[in-house]
Structures are given as structure tokens and as C-alpha cells.
Amino acid sequence: MKILLIEDDPETADHICHALRAHGHDVEEKRTGPQGLDSARGGQYAALIVDRMLPDLDGLSLVRQLRSEGLQTPVLFLTTMTGIDDRVAGLNAGADDYLAKPFALAELVARINAITRRGEPGPPVILRAADLEMDLIRRAVHRGGKPVDLQPQEFRLLEYMLRNLGRVVTRSMLLENVWDLHFDPRTNIVETHMSRLRTKMDRGYERELIHTIRGNGYILRAD
Amino acid sequence: MPIRIFHTEGFRIAAIFVAIFALSVAILAVVTLEVVDQELRGQIVQFAAADIGSVKDGYRTEGEEEAREVIGQRLATPGASDFFLLQRGVSTKLAGNMPPMAPRTGTFPLPYPGGAAGRTILGVGAFIAPDLYVFSGSDLRSAQMARQRILRTLIWVSAGALALALLGGLIVSRSFLRRADEIATTCRAIMAGKLASRIPVRGTEDELDRLSETINAMLDRIAALMDNLKQITNDIAHDLRTPVTHLRHRLERARDQSGSVEDYDQALEAAIGASDDILALFGALLRIAQIEGGARRAAFAPLDLSSLLAQLGDVFGPVAEDARHHLSLSLNGPAIVSGDRELLTQAFSNLIENAILHTPAGTIVTISLCRENDDAVVTVSDDGPGVPPGEHQKLFQRFYRLEASRTRPGYGLGLALVAAIGELHEARTTIHQTDGKGFSISLQLPFASQTS
Numbered sequence: 001m002k003i004l005l006i007e008d009d010p011e012t013a014d015h016i017c018h019a020l021r022a023h024g025h026d027v028e029e030k031r032t033g034p035q036g037l038d039s040a041r042g043g044q045y046a047a048l049i050v051d052r053m054l055p056d057l058d059g060l061s062l063v064r065q066l067r068s069e070g071l072q073t074p075v076l077f078l079t080t081m082t083g084i085d086d087r088v089a090g091l092n093a094g095a096d097d098y099l100a101k102p103f104a105l106a107e108l109v110a111r112i113n114a115i116t117r118r119g120e121p122g123p124p125v126i127l128r129a130a131d132l133e134m135d136l137i138r139r140a141v142h143r144g145g146k147p148v149d150l151q152p153q154e155f156r157l158l159e160y161m162l163r164n165l166g167r168v169v170t171r172s173m174l175l176e177n178v179w180d181l182h183f184d185p186r187t188n189i190v191e192t193h194m195s196r197l198r199t200k201m202d203r204g205y206e207r208e209l210i211h212t213i214r215g216n217g218y219i220l221r222a223d
Numbered sequence: 224m225p226i227r228i229f230h231t232e233g234f235r236i237a238a239i240f241v242a243i244f245a246l247s248v249a250i251l252a253v254v255t256l257e258v259v260d261q262e263l264r265g266q267i268v269q270f271a272a273a274d275i276g277s278v279k280d281g282y283r284t285e286g287e288e289e290a291r292e293v294i295g296q297r298l299a300t301p302g303a304s305d306f307f308l309l310q311r312g313v314s315t316k317l318a319g320n321m322p323p324m325a326p327r328t329g330t331f332p333l334p335y336p337g338g339a340a341g342r343t344i345l346g347v348g349a350f351i352a353p354d355l356y357v358f359s360g361s362d363l364r365s366a367q368m369a370r371q372r373i374l375r376t377l378i379w380v381s382a383g384a385l386a387l388a389l390l391g392g393l394i395v396s397r398s399f400l401r402r403a404d405e406i407a408t409t410c411r412a413i414m415a416g417k418l419a420s421r422i423p424v425r426g427t428e429d430e431l432d433r434l435s436e437t438i439n440a441m442l443d444r445i446a447a448l449m450d451n452l453k454q455i456t457n458d459i460a461h462d463l464r465t466p467v468t469h470l471r472h473r474l475e476r477a478r479d480q481s482g483s484v485e486d487y488d489q490a491l492e493a494a495i496g497a498s499d500d501i502l503a504l505f506g507a508l509l510r511i512a513q514i515e516g517g518a519r520r521a522a523f524a525p526l527d528l529s530s531l532l533a534q535l536g537d538v539f540g541p542v543a544e545d546a547r548h549h550l551s552l553s554l555n556g557p558a559i560v561s562g563d564r565e566l567l568t569q570a571f572s573n574l575i576e577n578a579i580l581h582t583p584a585g586t587i588v589t590i591s592l593c594r595e596n597d598d599a600v601v602t603v604s605d606d607g608p609g610v611p612p613g614e615h616q617k618l619f620q621r622f623y624r625l626e627a628s629r630t631r632p633g634y635g636l637g638l639a640l641v642a643a644i645g646e647l648h649e650a651r652t653t654i655h656q657t658d659g660k661g662f663s664i665s666l667q668l669p670f671a672s673q674t675s
Contacts, residue, residue, distance in 0.1 A: 181538070185576060196541055
């Protein structure tokens with residue numbers, strides 16, 4: 001994937017580029033807001049990574065400008081501030097996701113993978129992975145034709161995993177998107193719910209679909 | 224001082240009042256003098272007319288001789304007219320104390336006989352017989368003198384009043400200046416580093432007193448914030464040393480003792496974990512500072528506490544169960560408050576996590592929502608061993624940790640964050656504990672205005 005990184009700090013930019021290239025992405029770098037804006041307008045990028053603080057034109061205005069021009073490229077917003085306001089402001093301006101510095105590179109890669117999927121055709125009514133089937137209308141889950149009884153929280157968790165089929169989802173992505181928790185809890189919320197879900201729909205089956213990526217997150221694989 | 228004083232508001236106000244007073248005195252003087260003048264002239268004319276009447280009566284009843292008699296009597300009577308003339312034809316004077324003149328009837332002024340400068344006679348002339356002319360009048364000087372006396376009195380009285388007003392203005396301005404100086408002196412003292420200085424308040428409840436009180440209250444607030452800041456700086460300096468020192472130890476050990484690549488990997492993992500902890504600590508501190516700054520209130524929106532807590536119950540129920548605790552909910556219908564959903568979620572989560580993490584297995588944790596007058600009260604309670612009462616107030620301080628929990632992970636910022644979020648929502652945060660067993664923290668939030 002071709003990704004445009006607009007970041008003024010050379011060390012951070014280098015760090016990010018390195019990680020994305022290691023994951024097979026093609027990264028282009030820009031240092032200032034106006035340069036980034038020009039490149040974003042012209043090039044065909046799969047995603048933009050935009051820093052909040054940029055020389056000449058700040059990230060927020062840049063994203064707002066791009067969106068007002070009708071550019072729909074997914075945007076991941078970066079900031080050093082842990083501020084909640086910044087996250088909301090970033091999303092309101094039209095960014096697709098938000099990441100506060102410092103972040104783990106695995107987190108960045110996972111989120112980039114998640115947002116670039118958004119161009120795909122509209123939401124399906126039935127989500128499938130191998131012999132697992134989730135009917136979003138009837139709120140029913142079947143594995144190998146047999147019904148699986150899930151609690152609402154477990155259902156939402158599985159739905160999110162299915163929607164990110166084949167992609168790593170991190171702990172904080174799950175906390176934010178499944179439970180709407182925007183802080184780091186001290187209890188094992190993710191592990192607890194994940195373990196219950198897996199007990200119901202994965203354990204004891206011939207092939208396990210959900211895998212733990214150590215120190216990173218989880219992945220639901222169909223193959 | 225004498226120059227500065229003219230620039231004070233008090234003096235300006237006094238000067239304006241003095242000017243208004245002077246103008247009204249002038250108007251009063253003009254009107255009074257006019258009225259007095261008219262009155263005196265009227266009196267002269269009235270006397271003159273009456274005297275002419277008497278002369279005419281005398282002539283009618285007893286002839287010319289009697290008319291002369293009457294004039295003689297009148298001239299000798301004080302209070303009657305001063306001047307008389309009885310004249311036949313155009314030049315034959317029969318009686319009176321004036322030279323003959325061209326007969327003229329009606330009321331009119333006449334130059335003083337003998338030509339004394341500036342003096343005038345006002346009088347009435349009439350024919351009492353076809354050939355007999357009478358004039359009677361009085362010197363206007365008495366009227367002019369009365370006028371001058373009144374004018375002089377008015378001038379003296381106004382001068383006195385003006386002097387008093389000026390003096391009053393000066394006194395008021397001086398007191399105003401002195402108090403303004405007090406405020407300026409205090410501010411300079413504070414700028415010079417005497418942060419405890421306050422403006423003296425007189426207890427008179429006047430505008431300057433209220434202003435001083437407000438400024439003092441502001442200074443108190445700033446002082447409290449600065450203390451807070453100092454406290455935080457100290458806390459950070461102290462409490463960040465520990466994790467950073469640990470990190471350093473780890474790295475040192477890795478350098479000195481690692482024999483294999485595996486050892487290095489492990490040491491690096493641990494070091495990354497430790498630096499993540501430090502960053503998380505910074506994040507939490509920044510978040511508290513941001514919330515205490517109060518900027519988040521703009522994001523307030525009506526939200527239902529009941530549904531928020533029900534959701535948290537769903538999230539933490541299994542977590543509590545895994546920790547061999549029991550989480551129970553007691554929600555009594557919707558309760559709409561105005562607040563920040565994200566922050567309230569975090570505050571309640573912190574309380575629930577504390578109750579799960581700091582109590583022994585088998586503890587029952589209860590989340591309850593009830594109404595108290597115009598407030599919604601959210602309580603997170605447990606039936607665990609509780610917290611020593613002496614420690615209650617310290618629980619909400621940053622970095623405060625109970626002895627018993629020092630071995631567990633965490634930095635003692637959870638409740639400080641709860642307190643900050645509570646304060647942002649104008650909520651009362653209270654701790655309850657029934658002796659020995661059970662502990663609860665309540666947040667009392669006012670209902671959103673549209674529902675109360």
C-alpha cells in the first residue's frame with residue numbers, strides 16, 4: 001500500500017517509515033502542512049498519516065481542507081497530547097482514527113490496516129470466517145451449523161473481530177471500538193471477555209480461529 | 224498629591240456636582256431678582272396711584288387748595304411716594320418737590336430731578352381736571368438696593384456651599400486614592416514575591432471593599448492553584464524517580480549480566496514495559512491536569528447515568544467474576560445528567576476497578592444509582608475490609624497509596640482522577656464506611672437542568 005506520512009519530526013518520521021516499510025508498505029514523507037496537502041491532493045494514497053502539529057498548516061486544518069475538497073482517503077491522526085479533546089477534534093475534522101504519541105509501532109500498523117479497509121463495499125448482513133457465521137440482522141452466531149449463544153458484549157467483540165478478518169487488532173483498538181473505553185484499564189477487561197468468547201465459539205473445535213499475537217493483540221484467521 | 228487628586232474619579236464626580244450646583248444657584252438668582260424687582264416696582268406704582276387718587280379726591284371735594292394740602296401731607300408722610308407735582312397747563316407748578324414738566328399720563332420712569340447719575344424715578348401721571356396735571360412717584364434706588372442685598376446674600380451662600388462641596392470632593396477623592404494606593408501597594412508586594420499579601424478590607428461593604436474582597440478571593444484561588452502546582456511538581460519529581468531508577472537498574476543489569484541474545488531480548492522487553500509504565504504515568508498526570516483546567520466542560524451533553532452504569536456492569540461483571548468477586552447493580556430507572564460521557568465512564572471504571580483490585584476474593588461490589596433531591600447519586604461500594612478512617616481524605620491526593628497496596632501495580636492516581644472528574648461535574652464526592660467492614664465512594668451529580 002502507498003501511504004503518505006506528514007510529520008515534521010525527522011526521528012518520529014524515520015521510526016514510522018521504517019516500521020511501515022518492514023510491513024511491505026510504500027511510504028512517502030512530507031515535513032510541512034502545505035507540502036503534505038499538495039501531495040495528498042495529487043497522489044493516489046491508500047492512507048494518510050497526519051501529525052497534529054505541523055509547520056505552516058496544522059494537521060487539523062489540513063484534514064479539514066482535504067475533506068472539504070472531497071478527498072476520501074483514510075486518515076490516521078497523530079498527536080503528542082494525551083488530550084481527549086484532540087481526539088474528538090481530529091475525528092470531527094474528518095480523520096478516521098487517532099493515535100497518541102508515544103505509541104507502539106505494532107499499534108500503528110494495526111490501525112493503518114484497519115482504516116484502509118474502509119473503501120470496501122457496504123456492510124454485509126452476514127459475516128463469515130471458515131465455518132463461523134454471524135447474522136447481524138437476527139443477531140445469531142453459528143459455528144459448523146450449530147448455534148453459539150453469546151452475551152451482547154461477546155457478540156460485539158466477535159463482530160469487530162470478524163469485520164477485521166485477517167488483521168491484527170490491538171488491545172486498545174478493542175477497548176475503544178467494542179466497549180467505548182478510551183483509557184487504559186487496570187483490570188483484564190479484554191482478556192476476560194476474549195477468553196469467554198473463545199470458550200464459547202473456538203475452544204474444542206478442530207481449528208481455532210482467534211489467535212493471540214503476543215504483546216500485540218489478537219487476530220481472527222479464516223485460513 | 225494635589226495634582227494627582229484632580230484625576231481621581233471621586234474628584235471628577237465632586238466637580239460635576241459643584242458645577243451643577245453653581246448653575247442652579249445662578250438660575251435661582253436670576254429668577255429671584257426678577258421677581259423681587261417686579262414686586263418692588265409694582266408697589267411703587269400702587270402707592271403712586273393711591274396718592275394721585277387722594278389728591279384727586281381732595282380737589283373734587285374742596286378744590287385746588289385742598290389738593291396742595293394733600294400733597295404737602297403726603298410728602299411729609301414716610302412710606303408714601305417720594306415725589307409729587309401738581310401743575311397747571313404745561314409749565315405752571317402749583318405744588319410738589321419737582322420741577323414742572325411736559326404732562327405725560329400712565330406709568331413711566333423719569334430721570335432724577337437735578338440729574339443725579341443712574342438714578343431714576345418711577346411714577347404715574349394723570350389729569351385730575353382738564354387743565355390740572357398730577358405726577359406721583361418714588362425713587363427706584365430702594366428697589367435697586369434690595370436687589371443688590373439679595374444678590375450679595377446669594378453669592379455668599381453659594382460660595383460657602385461650593386467651598387463645602389469642593390472640600391467634600393477632595394476628602395472623598397483622597398480616601399479613594401488612599402485605598403487605590405493600598406491595592407496598588409499590595410499588588411506590587413505580590414509581584415515582588417510576597418505572595419501572602421492581601422488587600423486590607425474595612426468591613427464597610429462599599430464598592431471598594433467588595434472589589435478588594437474579590438481581588439483577595441482571586442489571589443487565594445491563584446495561591447491554591449500554585450500550591451497545587453508546587454505539590455504536583457514535587458510529586459512528579461519524587462514519584463517519577465522510582466520507575467525511572469528501576470528502568471535504569473534493569474538496563475544496567477542487562478548490560479552487565481546478559482550472556483545470550485535471549486537474555487538481551489528479555490531485558491529489552493522489560494525495559495520497554497517499564498518505559499510504557501512511565502509514559503502512562505505522565506499521561507495520567509497530564510489528563511488530571513487537563514481536567515482540573517476545566518476546559519472539558521464545553522463537551523458536556525445530557526447523558527443517562529443508568530445506561531452508562533448498566534454498560535459498565537456488563538463490561539466489568541465477567542472481570543469481577545474472574546477475580547472471584549461478585550458485581551451487582553442496583554439502578555432505578557434513567558437519570559439524566561449533563562456531563563462528559565468519556566470522563567464519567569473513566570471515573571466510574573476507576574472506582575469499580577479499585578473495588579475489584581483492592582479487596583479480597585469473595586467481596587461483593589455493588590454499583591447503585593439513586594436520587595437525592597435534585598441530584599443523582601452513584602455509589603460504588605464493597606463489603607471488604609475498608610480503609611482506615613484516618614486515610615480517607617488522603618485517598619484523593621495524587622500518588623497517595625495505602626501501605627497495603629504499595630506492592631501492587633499502580634501509582635495512586637486513580638482516585639485523584641475521580642476527584643478531578645467529580646469536581647469538573649460539580650459533583651460531591653464522599654466516602655462512607657461502616658465500622659470495620661465495607662467501603663463506598665459516592666458521586667453526587669446534579670440532574671441536567673431540563674429534567675429538574
